[in-house]
């Protein structure tokens with residue numbers, strides 16, 4: 167069975183992806199910082215191994231890489247860098263952005279994903295030999311649109327997009343995707359719009375079929391939006 171490592175899988179989009187891949191029989195290694203929530207998310211899924219920790223912590227990343235070696239036989243089909251931070255909420259203007267907070271946003275959203283890629287590049291490349299070896303870095307429309315207040319998070323996601331694009335050139339045996347899921351009704355989205363009613367945003371589970379379609383179709387490396395892989399409702403109902 168294929169093996170995937172998914173960061174930030176205790177809630178929101180990461181959890182929805184993990185549940186869908188577990189239902190497809192994948193072996194999964196997942197993380198998040200809050201141990202109890204992560205354990206709750208993994209409960210009932212025998213193929214999910216939960217390792218609580220912070221992606222910015224090198225020791226934790228080493229633990230994840232060791233689990234990949236152990237459970238995947240030194241072979242990793244899929245890495246999804248999903249864990250992310252919005253940064254300061256309410257979102258500050260760049261002129262007032264606390265620089266230590268900005269460093270933390272870059273550490274979590276840019277440095278940690280690349281560090282994790284570096285930690286598992288060999289097992290990813292091993293999987294590439296027989297059609298695996300995919301990296302999905304979860305992006306945002308804030309990476310390409312200039313929304314006031316989103317300069318910290320958005321510029322970090324733009325950096326992640328560019329890392330993905332260059333990596334795709336340097337590692338042609340791998341598929342390297344930046345995937346923009348669009349708005350989703352999650353804790354992060356609520357933090358971005360404190361006190362606002364976000365009940366009109368789609369649940370993260372509704373975006374998962376688009377990501378699965380990306381993984382199944384394996385288009386060339388690049389940046390893709392969920393909307394480009396959306397499955398018409400009537401087709402989804404028939405699956």
Ligand SMILES: NC(=O)c1ccc[n+]([C@@H]2O[C@H](COP(=O)([O-])OP(=O)(O)OC[C@H]3O[C@@H](n4cnc5c(N)ncnc54)[C@H](OP(=O)(O)O)[C@@H]3O)[C@@H](O)[C@H]2O)c1
Pocket residue numbers: 173174175176177178179180197198199200201203219220221222247248249250251274304305306307346347348349350351352353354355370
């Ligand atoms: N929601 C949206 O509208 C939206 C739109 C565009 C893009 N995105 C992107 O989609 C992805 C998922 O976001 P979401 O909305 O599902 O967020 P979410 O519901 O807040 O979930 C974030 C997950 O990441 C974990 N996490 C956060 N920081 C971490 C760290 N340093 N180390 C390990 N795990 C960490 C969280 O658990 P702990 O807090 O316990 O660590 C949680 O499991 C993110 O990359 C986000 O930027 C979201």
